[in-house]
Amino acid sequence: xxxxxxxxxxxxxxxxxxxxxxxxxxxxLASACEKLLATGTxxxxxxxVVAPMQVYERNLPIxxxxxxxxxxxxxxxxxxxxxxxxxxxxxxxxxxxxxLTLRPDIDVLSxxxxxxxxxxxxxxxxxxxxxxxxxxxWAAERGxxxxxxxxxxxxxxxxxxxxxxxxxxxxxxxxxxxxAPRHENPIWAALAEDRLTATLITDGQHLPVAVIKSFxxxxxxxxTVVISDAAPPAGLAPGxxxxxxxxxxxxxxxxxxxxxxxxxxxSSSTMLQCMNHLASxxxxxxxxxxxxxxxxxxxxxxxxxxxxxPSSRVRYDPxxxxxxxxxxxxxxxxxx
Numbered sequence: 335x336x337x338x339x340x341x342x343x344x345x346x347x348x349x350x351x352x353x354x355x356x357x358x359x360x361x362x363l364a365s366a367c368e369k370l371l372a373t374g375t376x377x378x379x380x381x382x383v384v385a386p387m388q389v390y391e392r393n394l395p396i397x398x399x400x401x402x403x404x405x406x407x408x409x410x411x412x413x414x415x416x417x418x419x420x421x422x423x424x425x426x427x428x429x430x431x432x433x434l435t436l437r438p439d440i441d442v443l444s445x446x447x448x449x450x451x452x453x454x455x456x457x458x459x460x461x462x463x464x465x466x467x468x469x470x471x472w473a474a475e476r477g478x479x480x481x482x483x484x485x486x487x488x489x490x491x492x493x494x495x496x497x498x499x500x501x502x503x504x505x506x507x508x509x510x511x512x513x514a515p516r517h518e519n520p521i522w523a524a525l526a527e528d529r530l531t532a533t534l535i536t537d538g539q540h541l542p543v544a545v546i547k548s549f550x551x552x553x554x555x556x557x558t559v560v561i562s563d564a565a566p567p568a569g570l571a572p573g574x575x576x577x578x579x580x581x582x583x584x585x586x587x588x589x590x591x592x593x594x595x596x597x598x599x600x601s602s603s604t605m606l607q608c609m610n611h612l613a614s615x616x617x618x619x620x621x622x623x624x625x626x627x628x629x630x631x632x633x634x635x636x637x638x639x640x641x642x643x644p645s646s647r648v649r650y651d652p653x654x655x656x657x658x659x660x661x662x663x664x665x666x667x668x669x670x
Contacts, residue, residue, distance in 0.1 A: 335620045337657075338644040339376025340605040341631040343456060343533060343559065344414055344505070346381050347566030352577060353397065354382045355566075356389050360396050367400065367410060368645075369569075374606035374659040376628070376644035377411050379456055383578050384417035384430040390446055398451035408643030411635060412455025415446060416504070419459035419469065420484040425511025426460065428484055429592055429599040431579050438465035440472050447476070454478055455635055458504040460485040461495035474499025479634050482530065484509040489523040496529040501634060505563055506532040506549060507541050508598070525552040531634060533561045536612040537603040539589045547617050555622045559630045562608050565590055565600030606648065606657060613655045620650050623657075 347353050351366035363380070370378065380397050382390065394413065401410045419439070422432035436442060438459060447454050457473055458481040459466055470480050482495050483504030492503075503524040510520055524530055532553045536546055540563075550558050562568070566577045572586045580592045582599045590602045601608070609627045612618065618626070632638055648657045 335624060335650040337376075337624060337628055337648050337650070338639055338642050339371075339374050339646055339648055340560070340609055340627040341411070341642075342375050342378040342562050342564070342605045343631050343634070344381050344416070344561040344563045345370065345375075345378045346383060346416075346564060346578060346600050347568070348564060349569040350566055350575075352566040353380045354385050354389060354393065354578060356386075356392065358393050358396055360399065363396060363400055364405070367406060370564075370604065371409055371645045373604045374609075374646055374648045374657065375604060376642050376646070377409050378605075379412055379414040380410060381414040381416055384420060384434045386434060391449055394446065394449040394453075395451065398449075398453040401453045402451065408641060409645070411637065413450050413453050414456040414458070415454055416458045416483070418442070419457075419463060419466070421460040421463065421486065423486065426484050426486050426509065428509045429578060429580050429595060429597055430484065438463050438469035440469055443469060443473060456481060456502075458483040458502075460487065461500065462487045462491045467494050467498040470495055470498035470500050474501075477636070481533070482524070485520055486510060486514070487520050487523060488518060489526060492520075492523045492527045492530065496527055501529065501531060502559075503527075503530045503532045505535050505540070505561065507545055508535060508563075525549070528557070531557045531559055531630065533559045535563045535601055536560050536608045537562065537588065537601040538611045539587075539601060539603075540598060543615055546612070546615065550617060550626075555618065555625050556630070558626045559634065560605065560608050560612060560626050561631075562603050562605050563600045564603060568600075568602045568604065570602075606659060609648075610656050613650070613657060616655060620652060623650065 481502035481504040
């Protein structure tokens with residue numbers, strides 16, 4: 335099976351370039367994206383985490399300019415806003431800065447969309463917050479894929495969000511406290527809500543094998559999407575870094591975490607690495623792997639593989655349960 339690569343709906347940065355940094359430059363963004371697109375990622379949504387408004391004002395136009403450029407057309411598919419409408423509660427807020435989170439506000443989102451030149455394609459918010467349903471409906475009407483995440487939402491909260499137009503649960507199993515009520519918690523609620531596709535970080539750090547297997551079986555392949563949730567240190571050597579407003583440690587095994595907050599801070603993996611970990615588990619066949627890594631994320635954005643212009647290809651080796659990157663020699667050729 336030959337693919338144009340994978341589609342990553344959540345990338346916070348790469349090789350030290352932080353898409354939410356107050357000093358992000360267009361050249362740094364372009365270089366990081368070019369290098370990431372050579373790793374087997376065919377296309378992605380550059381993601382901004384919760385940030386001060388002045389950082390949104392500065393960075394969203396930079397991201398939008400790259401997305402609109404001929405250089406990245408069909409490769410950078412839009413912007414994913416992870417926040418600012420996230421729960422500030424400990425555990426649910428994860429590595430985001432709780433003091434910068436906001437209540438759902440249409441005027442704020444409209445302002446962010448204007449700064450992004452209409453390039454916002456995905457929004458993650460906490461659906462239990464006051465005003466969330468109205469904001470979800472407003473965003474969905476404008477073609478934004480709305481995800482629920484960083485939340486302690488109940489089944490009723492998620493049902494109301496889906497009624498309003500939400501279609502995704504962002505990184506299921508993460509962005510919540512380590513300990514939660516046995517029955518009434520967002521994991522069971524998300525698994526039971528058939529209208530929500532679950533995105534999963536299958537980097538080998540965020541979710542144990544048994545959890546990945548159970549989530550996929552409960553949601554079904556058709557409602558499962560793999561993401562990397564790659565943080566800026568992805569691709570760098572093990573060490574200590576300052577990233578996404580946190581002092582973090584990148585361990586030799588790839589675990590990226592904040593010792594002070596005792597939580598993961600995104601992943602250090604590319605989509606190729608996430609897909610290879612998933613493939614190695616033997617849970618899914620070749621066609622199912624293609625679905626969760628390519629077709630399903632595109633469908634959430636209303637796109638198809640024909641809309642991509644990749645810079646690399648990947649081929650699945652069923653004997654090794656692994657995808658291998660190969661050079662994409664002719665960008666004008668037909669895409670499988």
